Amino acid sequence: MNEYDSEKLGDILKNNLDFIPSDDPKIADLLVLNTCSIREKAQEKVFSELGRWKKIKEKNPDTLIAVGGCVASQEGEQIKLRSPQVDIVFGPQTIHRLPKMIKDIRSQKKTSVDISFPEIEKFDYIPNSKKKFPSAYVTIMEGCSKYCTFCVVPYTRGEEVSRRLDDIIYEVNHLAELGTKEIILLGQNVNAYNSYTTNNQKADFATLVRHISYIEGIKRIRHTTSHPIDCSESFIKEHTNPILADNLHLPVQSGSDVILAKMKRKHSILEYKNIIKKIRALRPGISITSDFIVGYPNETDYDFEQTMNLVNEIEFDDAYSFIYSKRPGTPASSEYDNISDQIKKNRLHVLQSRIKDLSYNYLEKMINTNQQILVEGSSARNNRELFGRTYNNKIVNFDGSADLIGKMIDIKITDLRSKTLRGKL
Ligand code: SAH
Numbered sequence: 001m002n003e004y005d006s007e008k009l010g011d012i013l014k015n016n017l018d019f020i021p022s023d024d025p026k027i028a029d030l031l032v033l034n035t036c037s038i039r040e041k042a043q044e045k046v047f048s049e050l051g052r053w054k055k056i057k058e059k060n061p062d063t064l065i066a067v068g069g070c071v072a073s074q075e076g077e078q079i080k081l082r083s084p085q086v087d088i089v090f091g092p093q094t095i096h097r098l099p100k101m102i103k104d105i106r107s108q109k110k111t112s113v114d115i116s117f118p119e120i121e122k123f124d125y126i127p128n129s130k131k132k133f134p135s136a137y138v139t140i141m142e143g144c145s146k147y148c149t150f151c152v153v154p155y156t157r158g159e160e161v162s163r164r165l166d167d168i169i170y171e172v173n174h175l176a177e178l179g180t181k182e183i184i185l186l187g188q189n190v191n192a193y194n195s196y197t198t199n200n201q202k203a204d205f206a207t208l209v210r211h212i213s214y215i216e217g218i219k220r221i222r223h224t225t226s227h228p229i230d231c232s233e234s235f236i237k238e239h240t241n242p243i244l245a246d247n248l249h250l251p252v253q254s255g256s257d258v259i260l261a262k263m264k265r266k267h268s269i270l271e272y273k274n275i276i277k278k279i280r281a282l283r284p285g286i287s288i289t290s291d292f293i294v295g296y297p298n299e300t301d302y303d304f305e306q307t308m309n310l311v312n313e314i315e316f317d318d319a320y321s322f323i324y325s326k327r328p329g330t331p332a333s334s335e336y337d338n339i340s341d342q343i344k345k346n347r348l349h350v351l352q353s354r355i356k357d358l359s360y361n362y363l364e365k366m367i368n369t370n371q372q373i374l375v376e377g378s379s380a381r382n383n384r385e386l387f388g389r390t391y392n393n394k395i396v397n398f399d400g401s402a403d404l405i406g407k408m409i410d411i412k413i414t415d416l417r418s419k420t421l422r423g424k425l
Protein backbone atom coordinates (compact mmCIF):
# COMPACT_ATOMS: atom_id res chain seq x y z
CA MET A 1 0.00 0.00 0.00
CA ASN A 2 2.92 2.34 0.64
CA GLU A 3 4.17 1.65 -2.88
CA TYR A 4 0.76 2.58 -4.24
CA ASP A 5 0.60 5.73 -2.07
CA SER A 6 4.12 6.76 -3.14
CA GLU A 7 3.24 6.33 -6.81
CA LYS A 8 0.12 8.46 -6.31
CA LEU A 9 2.10 11.04 -4.37
CA GLY A 10 4.42 11.37 -7.37
CA ASP A 11 1.40 11.89 -9.68
CA ILE A 12 -0.06 14.51 -7.31
CA LEU A 13 3.20 16.47 -7.13
CA LYS A 14 3.62 16.32 -10.91
CA ASN A 15 0.05 17.47 -11.56
CA ASN A 16 -0.06 20.27 -9.02
CA LEU A 17 3.48 21.61 -8.84
CA ASP A 18 5.12 20.17 -11.95
CA PHE A 19 7.66 18.28 -9.85
CA ILE A 20 9.49 15.46 -11.56
CA PRO A 21 11.21 12.58 -9.78
CA SER A 22 14.98 12.68 -9.36
CA ASP A 23 17.36 9.86 -8.47
CA ASP A 24 19.75 12.26 -6.77
CA PRO A 25 18.68 13.63 -3.35
CA LYS A 26 21.44 16.25 -3.56
CA ILE A 27 19.73 18.16 -6.39
CA ALA A 28 16.12 17.68 -5.25
CA ASP A 29 13.88 20.61 -4.21
CA LEU A 30 11.84 18.27 -2.09
CA LEU A 31 12.72 15.06 -0.27
CA VAL A 32 9.75 12.91 0.72
CA LEU A 33 9.94 9.87 2.94
CA ASN A 34 6.89 7.61 2.92
CA THR A 35 7.18 5.58 6.08
CA CYS A 36 5.94 2.34 7.67
CA SER A 37 5.53 1.68 11.38
CA ILE A 38 4.27 -1.90 11.39
CA ARG A 39 7.43 -2.99 13.24
CA GLU A 40 10.09 -1.05 15.13
CA LYS A 41 12.81 -1.78 12.58
CA ALA A 42 10.91 -0.05 9.76
CA GLN A 43 10.41 2.93 12.03
CA GLU A 44 14.08 3.20 13.00
CA LYS A 45 15.08 3.31 9.33
CA VAL A 46 13.16 6.58 9.04
CA PHE A 47 15.39 8.37 11.50
CA SER A 48 18.62 7.08 9.98
CA GLU A 49 17.51 8.32 6.53
CA LEU A 50 16.55 11.68 8.03
CA GLY A 51 20.06 11.89 9.48
CA ARG A 52 21.53 11.55 5.96
CA TRP A 53 19.10 14.13 4.60
CA LYS A 54 20.06 16.59 7.34
CA LYS A 55 23.53 16.87 5.76
CA ILE A 56 21.97 17.60 2.36
CA LYS A 57 19.81 20.32 3.87
CA GLU A 58 22.80 21.89 5.59
CA LYS A 59 24.35 22.40 2.13
CA ASN A 60 21.06 23.36 0.39
CA PRO A 61 18.90 25.10 3.00
CA ASP A 62 16.04 25.56 0.47
CA THR A 63 15.50 21.82 0.14
CA LEU A 64 12.23 20.86 1.78
CA ILE A 65 11.93 17.64 3.77
CA ALA A 66 8.53 15.97 4.16
CA VAL A 67 7.74 12.84 6.15
CA GLY A 68 4.53 10.95 5.37
CA GLY A 69 2.98 7.56 6.12
CA CYS A 70 2.38 5.72 9.34
CA VAL A 71 5.43 6.83 11.35
CA ALA A 72 4.35 10.41 10.62
CA SER A 73 0.84 9.58 11.70
CA GLN A 74 2.04 7.88 14.88
CA GLU A 75 4.62 10.44 15.94
CA GLY A 76 3.11 13.70 14.62
CA GLU A 77 4.91 16.76 16.05
CA GLN A 78 7.42 14.47 17.79
CA ILE A 79 9.13 13.88 14.44
CA LYS A 80 10.10 17.53 14.27
CA LEU A 81 11.35 17.53 17.84
CA ARG A 82 13.63 14.60 17.10
CA SER A 83 14.52 15.80 13.57
CA PRO A 84 14.19 19.61 13.34
CA GLN A 85 15.30 19.49 9.68
CA VAL A 86 11.83 18.17 8.79
CA ASP A 87 9.50 20.84 7.30
CA ILE A 88 6.30 18.88 6.69
CA VAL A 89 4.61 15.93 8.40
CA PHE A 90 1.62 14.35 6.66
CA GLY A 91 -0.31 11.12 7.22
CA PRO A 92 -1.42 8.28 4.92
CA GLN A 93 -4.82 9.95 4.47
CA THR A 94 -3.51 13.43 3.69
CA ILE A 95 -1.12 12.78 0.78
CA HIS A 96 -3.30 14.94 -1.49
CA ARG A 97 -2.75 17.95 0.77
CA LEU A 98 1.03 17.91 0.30
CA PRO A 99 1.05 20.43 -2.61
CA LYS A 100 -0.81 22.99 -0.48
CA MET A 101 1.47 22.34 2.48
CA ILE A 102 4.51 22.92 0.24
CA LYS A 103 3.02 26.17 -1.11
CA ASP A 104 2.26 27.37 2.44
CA ILE A 105 5.79 26.73 3.58
CA ARG A 106 7.27 28.46 0.55
CA SER A 107 5.09 31.54 0.94
CA GLN A 108 4.87 31.92 4.72
CA LYS A 109 7.88 29.93 5.80
CA LYS A 110 5.80 28.09 8.37
CA THR A 111 6.15 24.40 9.09
CA SER A 112 3.10 22.20 8.94
CA VAL A 113 1.78 18.98 10.35
CA ASP A 114 -1.41 17.34 9.04
CA ILE A 115 -2.00 13.77 10.11
CA SER A 116 -5.80 13.82 10.22
CA PHE A 117 -8.05 11.08 8.76
CA PRO A 118 -10.41 12.94 6.41
CA GLU A 119 -12.15 9.63 5.52
CA ILE A 120 -11.59 8.69 1.92
CA GLU A 121 -11.27 12.26 0.61
CA LYS A 122 -7.79 11.74 -0.85
CA PHE A 123 -9.07 9.53 -3.68
CA ASP A 124 -11.03 12.48 -5.10
CA TYR A 125 -7.75 14.34 -5.59
CA ILE A 126 -5.59 11.59 -7.00
CA PRO A 127 -5.07 12.08 -10.75
CA ASN A 128 -5.45 9.14 -13.14
CA SER A 129 -2.28 7.16 -13.66
CA LYS A 130 -0.59 7.81 -17.01
CA LYS A 131 1.97 5.06 -16.76
CA LYS A 132 1.47 1.72 -18.40
CA PHE A 133 1.87 -1.28 -16.13
CA PRO A 134 1.08 -4.92 -16.95
CA SER A 135 -0.03 -5.28 -13.34
CA ALA A 136 -1.36 -2.36 -11.28
CA TYR A 137 -2.36 -1.76 -7.69
CA VAL A 138 -5.77 -0.32 -6.84
CA THR A 139 -6.69 0.54 -3.27
CA ILE A 140 -10.27 -0.55 -2.49
CA MET A 141 -10.40 0.04 1.26
CA GLU A 142 -8.13 1.48 3.88
CA GLY A 143 -7.63 1.27 7.58
CA CYS A 144 -8.54 -1.38 10.08
CA SER A 145 -11.27 -1.71 12.71
CA LYS A 146 -10.11 -4.99 14.22
CA TYR A 147 -7.83 -3.62 16.96
CA CYS A 148 -5.68 -6.73 17.33
CA THR A 149 -3.64 -6.18 20.50
CA PHE A 150 -0.23 -6.15 18.73
CA CYS A 151 -1.06 -3.91 15.79
CA VAL A 152 -0.61 -0.18 15.25
CA VAL A 153 -2.63 0.11 12.00
CA PRO A 154 -6.00 1.29 13.43
CA TYR A 155 -4.18 4.15 15.15
CA THR A 156 -2.07 5.20 12.15
CA ARG A 157 -4.40 4.63 9.19
CA GLY A 158 -7.72 4.96 10.98
CA GLU A 159 -10.74 2.65 10.89
CA GLU A 160 -11.89 0.68 7.83
CA VAL A 161 -13.31 2.83 5.03
CA SER A 162 -14.24 1.43 1.62
CA ARG A 163 -14.07 3.38 -1.62
CA ARG A 164 -17.26 3.60 -3.66
CA LEU A 165 -17.61 0.79 -6.15
CA ASP A 166 -18.08 3.09 -9.16
CA ASP A 167 -14.88 5.01 -8.31
CA ILE A 168 -12.92 1.77 -8.27
CA ILE A 169 -14.51 0.60 -11.55
CA TYR A 170 -13.64 3.95 -13.13
CA GLU A 171 -10.00 3.59 -12.06
CA VAL A 172 -9.78 -0.02 -13.29
CA ASN A 173 -11.40 0.93 -16.63
CA HIS A 174 -8.78 3.60 -17.09
CA LEU A 175 -5.96 1.16 -16.28
CA ALA A 176 -7.45 -1.39 -18.71
CA GLU A 177 -7.44 1.25 -21.44
CA LEU A 178 -3.73 1.83 -20.77
CA GLY A 179 -3.15 -1.91 -21.28
CA THR A 180 -3.10 -3.23 -17.71
CA LYS A 181 -3.92 -6.94 -17.62
CA GLU A 182 -3.84 -7.63 -13.91
CA ILE A 183 -5.26 -5.68 -10.98
CA ILE A 184 -4.02 -6.13 -7.43
CA LEU A 185 -6.74 -5.00 -5.05
CA LEU A 186 -5.23 -3.45 -1.96
CA GLY A 187 -6.43 -2.92 1.55
CA GLN A 188 -5.52 -3.71 5.14
CA ASN A 189 -8.44 -6.20 5.00
CA VAL A 190 -9.70 -6.36 1.41
CA ASN A 191 -12.42 -8.86 2.22
CA ALA A 192 -13.94 -6.37 4.70
CA TYR A 193 -14.82 -4.29 1.60
CA ASN A 194 -18.31 -2.92 2.15
CA SER A 195 -19.72 -0.24 -0.11
CA TYR A 196 -22.48 0.64 -2.56
CA THR A 197 -23.12 0.37 -6.28
CA THR A 198 -24.29 3.42 -8.28
CA ASN A 199 -27.91 2.43 -7.70
CA ASN A 200 -27.25 2.20 -3.96
CA GLN A 201 -27.20 -1.55 -3.61
CA LYS A 202 -24.80 -3.02 -1.10
CA ALA A 203 -21.54 -4.21 -2.63
CA ASP A 204 -19.17 -6.60 -0.89
CA PHE A 205 -15.80 -7.92 -2.07
CA ALA A 206 -17.39 -10.62 -4.24
CA THR A 207 -19.62 -8.04 -5.97
CA LEU A 208 -16.60 -5.87 -6.65
CA VAL A 209 -14.61 -8.77 -8.12
CA ARG A 210 -17.54 -9.67 -10.38
CA HIS A 211 -17.87 -6.09 -11.61
CA ILE A 212 -14.15 -5.90 -12.38
CA SER A 213 -14.26 -9.23 -14.19
CA TYR A 214 -16.65 -7.69 -16.76
CA ILE A 215 -14.07 -5.05 -17.72
CA GLU A 216 -12.54 -5.83 -21.09
CA GLY A 217 -8.80 -6.43 -21.00
CA ILE A 218 -8.55 -7.37 -17.32
CA LYS A 219 -7.44 -10.98 -17.20
CA ARG A 220 -6.53 -11.52 -13.58
CA ILE A 221 -7.33 -10.15 -10.14
CA ARG A 222 -5.09 -10.55 -7.13
CA HIS A 223 -5.72 -9.09 -3.71
CA THR A 224 -3.90 -8.45 -0.48
CA THR A 225 -4.51 -8.75 2.44
CA SER A 226 -7.49 -10.74 3.66
CA HIS A 227 -8.53 -11.27 7.26
CA PRO A 228 -9.91 -14.64 8.44
CA ILE A 229 -12.93 -13.08 10.17
CA ASP A 230 -14.05 -11.48 6.90
CA CYS A 231 -14.06 -14.75 4.94
CA SER A 232 -17.82 -14.70 4.33
CA GLU A 233 -19.62 -17.37 2.28
CA SER A 234 -19.76 -14.94 -0.67
CA PHE A 235 -15.98 -14.34 -0.44
CA ILE A 236 -15.30 -18.07 -0.38
CA LYS A 237 -17.74 -18.81 -3.22
CA GLU A 238 -16.20 -16.11 -5.40
CA HIS A 239 -13.20 -18.44 -5.68
CA THR A 240 -15.14 -20.25 -8.41
CA ASN A 241 -14.60 -17.12 -10.53
CA PRO A 242 -11.56 -17.96 -12.70
CA ILE A 243 -10.47 -14.31 -12.86
CA LEU A 244 -9.32 -14.51 -9.20
CA ALA A 245 -5.70 -15.60 -9.17
CA ASP A 246 -4.85 -18.95 -7.62
CA ASN A 247 -3.41 -17.61 -4.38
CA LEU A 248 -4.94 -16.70 -1.07
CA HIS A 249 -2.81 -14.81 1.44
CA LEU A 250 -4.60 -15.29 4.73
CA PRO A 251 -2.64 -14.21 7.82
CA VAL A 252 -3.14 -16.47 10.83
CA GLN A 253 -0.34 -15.10 13.12
CA SER A 254 -0.29 -18.15 15.43
CA GLY A 255 -1.45 -21.77 15.57
CA SER A 256 -2.42 -21.51 19.24
CA ASP A 257 -6.00 -20.72 20.24
CA VAL A 258 -4.69 -19.22 23.49
CA ILE A 259 -2.44 -16.77 21.62
CA LEU A 260 -5.16 -15.96 19.07
CA ALA A 261 -7.50 -15.09 21.93
CA LYS A 262 -4.85 -12.92 23.61
CA MET A 263 -4.25 -11.17 20.29
CA LYS A 264 -8.03 -10.61 19.95
CA ARG A 265 -8.05 -12.15 16.48
CA LYS A 266 -11.71 -13.18 17.07
CA HIS A 267 -11.48 -16.64 15.48
CA SER A 268 -10.19 -20.08 16.40
CA ILE A 269 -7.75 -22.37 14.62
CA LEU A 270 -10.61 -24.72 13.76
CA GLU A 271 -12.44 -21.87 12.04
CA TYR A 272 -9.28 -20.95 10.13
CA LYS A 273 -8.80 -24.55 9.00
CA ASN A 274 -12.43 -24.69 7.86
CA ILE A 275 -11.97 -21.65 5.62
CA ILE A 276 -8.91 -23.24 4.00
CA LYS A 277 -10.78 -26.52 3.58
CA LYS A 278 -13.66 -24.80 1.79
CA ILE A 279 -11.35 -22.79 -0.46
CA ARG A 280 -9.31 -25.86 -1.34
CA ALA A 281 -12.49 -27.77 -2.18
CA LEU A 282 -13.32 -25.06 -4.74
CA ARG A 283 -9.73 -24.59 -5.90
CA PRO A 284 -7.59 -27.70 -5.49
CA GLY A 285 -3.89 -26.83 -5.51
CA ILE A 286 -4.44 -23.13 -4.73
CA SER A 287 -1.40 -21.44 -3.22
CA ILE A 288 -2.10 -20.65 0.44
CA THR A 289 0.26 -18.20 2.12
CA SER A 290 0.17 -16.54 5.52
CA ASP A 291 1.77 -14.23 8.09
CA PHE A 292 3.09 -15.34 11.47
CA ILE A 293 4.15 -13.52 14.61
CA VAL A 294 6.43 -15.53 16.90
CA GLY A 295 7.27 -14.58 20.46
CA TYR A 296 4.05 -12.78 21.30
CA PRO A 297 4.33 -11.94 25.06
CA ASN A 298 4.44 -15.15 27.11
CA GLU A 299 4.08 -17.51 24.14
CA THR A 300 4.89 -20.95 25.56
CA ASP A 301 6.75 -23.83 23.90
CA TYR A 302 3.38 -25.54 23.61
CA ASP A 303 1.86 -22.50 21.84
CA PHE A 304 4.73 -22.48 19.39
CA GLU A 305 4.39 -26.22 18.83
CA GLN A 306 0.77 -25.59 17.85
CA THR A 307 1.97 -23.07 15.27
CA MET A 308 4.31 -25.67 13.79
CA ASN A 309 1.48 -28.22 13.79
CA LEU A 310 -0.71 -25.83 11.85
CA VAL A 311 2.09 -25.12 9.35
CA ASN A 312 2.57 -28.84 8.80
CA GLU A 313 -1.11 -29.54 8.51
CA ILE A 314 -1.99 -26.72 6.09
CA GLU A 315 1.35 -26.89 4.23
CA PHE A 316 1.48 -23.18 3.44
CA ASP A 317 3.58 -22.70 0.32
CA ASP A 318 5.06 -19.46 1.63
CA ALA A 319 4.73 -17.07 4.54
CA TYR A 320 6.02 -13.88 6.05
CA SER A 321 7.11 -14.33 9.63
CA PHE A 322 8.28 -11.86 12.22
CA ILE A 323 9.30 -11.67 15.83
CA TYR A 324 6.67 -9.74 17.76
CA SER A 325 7.59 -6.06 17.89
CA LYS A 326 6.22 -3.73 20.57
CA ARG A 327 4.24 -0.90 19.00
CA PRO A 328 3.55 2.30 20.93
CA GLY A 329 0.00 2.71 22.15
CA THR A 330 -1.08 -0.88 21.45
CA PRO A 331 -2.56 -3.01 24.29
CA ALA A 332 0.11 -5.74 23.98
CA SER A 333 2.95 -3.24 24.38
CA SER A 334 2.32 -2.90 28.10
CA GLU A 335 2.19 -6.65 28.71
CA TYR A 336 4.91 -8.22 30.83
CA ASP A 337 6.86 -10.77 28.78
CA ASN A 338 8.94 -13.59 30.24
CA ILE A 339 10.24 -14.99 26.94
CA SER A 340 13.87 -14.22 26.10
CA ASP A 341 14.99 -12.77 22.77
CA GLN A 342 17.09 -15.87 22.16
CA ILE A 343 14.07 -18.17 22.45
CA LYS A 344 12.15 -15.94 20.05
CA LYS A 345 15.00 -16.00 17.54
CA ASN A 346 15.21 -19.79 17.77
CA ARG A 347 11.49 -20.14 17.18
CA LEU A 348 11.61 -17.81 14.19
CA HIS A 349 14.44 -19.86 12.76
CA VAL A 350 12.55 -23.15 13.21
CA LEU A 351 9.43 -21.70 11.59
CA GLN A 352 11.29 -20.09 8.70
CA SER A 353 13.27 -23.20 7.84
CA ARG A 354 10.08 -25.27 7.72
CA ILE A 355 8.38 -22.66 5.51
CA LYS A 356 11.44 -22.62 3.27
CA ASP A 357 11.20 -26.39 2.78
CA LEU A 358 7.47 -26.25 2.10
CA SER A 359 7.99 -23.44 -0.36
CA TYR A 360 10.73 -25.39 -2.13
CA ASN A 361 8.55 -28.51 -2.34
CA TYR A 362 5.65 -26.54 -3.80
CA LEU A 363 7.85 -24.89 -6.43
CA GLU A 364 9.60 -28.16 -7.24
CA LYS A 365 6.25 -29.73 -8.08
CA MET A 366 5.73 -27.03 -10.70
CA ILE A 367 8.79 -28.18 -12.71
CA ASN A 368 7.76 -29.62 -16.12
CA THR A 369 4.29 -28.10 -15.92
CA ASN A 370 2.98 -25.53 -18.38
CA GLN A 371 1.97 -22.22 -16.85
CA GLN A 372 0.38 -19.06 -18.11
CA ILE A 373 2.35 -16.05 -16.93
CA LEU A 374 1.91 -12.33 -17.18
CA VAL A 375 5.26 -10.88 -18.25
CA GLU A 376 6.02 -7.94 -15.95
CA GLY A 377 9.49 -6.78 -16.98
CA SER A 378 13.18 -7.56 -17.32
CA SER A 379 14.83 -9.28 -14.41
CA ALA A 380 17.06 -7.21 -12.16
CA ARG A 381 20.24 -9.16 -12.90
CA ASN A 382 20.14 -9.55 -16.65
CA ASN A 383 18.09 -7.49 -19.09
CA ARG A 384 17.83 -10.22 -21.72
CA GLU A 385 16.05 -12.18 -19.06
CA LEU A 386 12.40 -11.43 -18.42
CA PHE A 387 10.21 -12.29 -15.49
CA GLY A 388 6.54 -12.91 -15.05
CA ARG A 389 4.12 -14.30 -12.53
CA THR A 390 2.11 -17.49 -12.71
CA TYR A 391 -1.58 -17.74 -11.90
CA ASN A 392 -0.56 -18.99 -8.43
CA ASN A 393 1.67 -15.96 -7.85
CA LYS A 394 5.12 -17.47 -8.36
CA ILE A 395 7.86 -15.60 -10.20
CA VAL A 396 9.36 -17.24 -13.30
CA ASN A 397 12.51 -16.02 -15.06
CA PHE A 398 13.02 -16.85 -18.74
CA ASP A 399 14.89 -15.66 -21.82
CA GLY A 400 12.79 -13.59 -24.17
CA SER A 401 12.57 -10.30 -26.00
CA ALA A 402 11.28 -7.12 -24.39
CA ASP A 403 8.20 -6.97 -26.65
CA LEU A 404 6.71 -9.74 -24.52
CA ILE A 405 6.42 -7.38 -21.52
CA GLY A 406 2.75 -6.87 -20.70
CA LYS A 407 1.60 -10.04 -22.47
CA MET A 408 0.08 -13.23 -21.06
CA ILE A 409 2.16 -16.09 -22.43
CA ASP A 410 2.48 -19.85 -22.01
CA ILE A 411 5.67 -21.07 -20.53
CA LYS A 412 7.11 -24.43 -19.58
CA ILE A 413 8.77 -24.53 -16.17
CA THR A 414 12.20 -26.12 -16.62
CA ASP A 415 13.93 -25.84 -13.27
CA LEU A 416 14.27 -24.21 -9.89
CA ARG A 417 17.35 -22.06 -9.28
CA SER A 418 18.04 -20.48 -5.91
CA LYS A 419 14.36 -20.47 -4.93
CA THR A 420 13.19 -19.00 -8.27
CA LEU A 421 11.53 -20.88 -11.11
CA ARG A 422 13.01 -20.82 -14.60
CA GLY A 423 11.01 -21.42 -17.71
CA LYS A 424 11.13 -21.69 -21.48
CA LEU A 425 8.78 -20.12 -24.01
N1 SAH B 1 -5.00 -6.97 8.45
C1 SAH B 1 -4.49 -8.28 8.12
C2 SAH B 1 -3.12 -8.19 7.47
C3 SAH B 1 -2.06 -7.50 8.22
S1 SAH B 1 -0.60 -7.44 7.27
C4 SAH B 1 -4.48 -9.14 9.36
O1 SAH B 1 -4.49 -8.61 10.46
O2 SAH B 1 -4.47 -10.36 9.24
C5 SAH B 1 0.52 -6.94 8.47
C6 SAH B 1 1.30 -8.07 9.08
O3 SAH B 1 2.35 -7.51 9.87
C7 SAH B 1 0.47 -8.89 10.05
O4 SAH B 1 -0.17 -9.96 9.41
C8 SAH B 1 1.47 -9.33 11.12
O5 SAH B 1 1.95 -10.62 10.86
C9 SAH B 1 2.59 -8.30 11.01
N2 SAH B 1 2.59 -7.43 12.21
C10 SAH B 1 1.69 -6.47 12.52
N3 SAH B 1 2.00 -5.92 13.72
C11 SAH B 1 3.10 -6.55 14.16
C12 SAH B 1 3.90 -6.43 15.34
N4 SAH B 1 3.58 -5.59 16.31
N5 SAH B 1 4.98 -7.25 15.47
C13 SAH B 1 5.29 -8.13 14.49
N6 SAH B 1 4.59 -8.28 13.37
C14 SAH B 1 3.50 -7.50 13.20
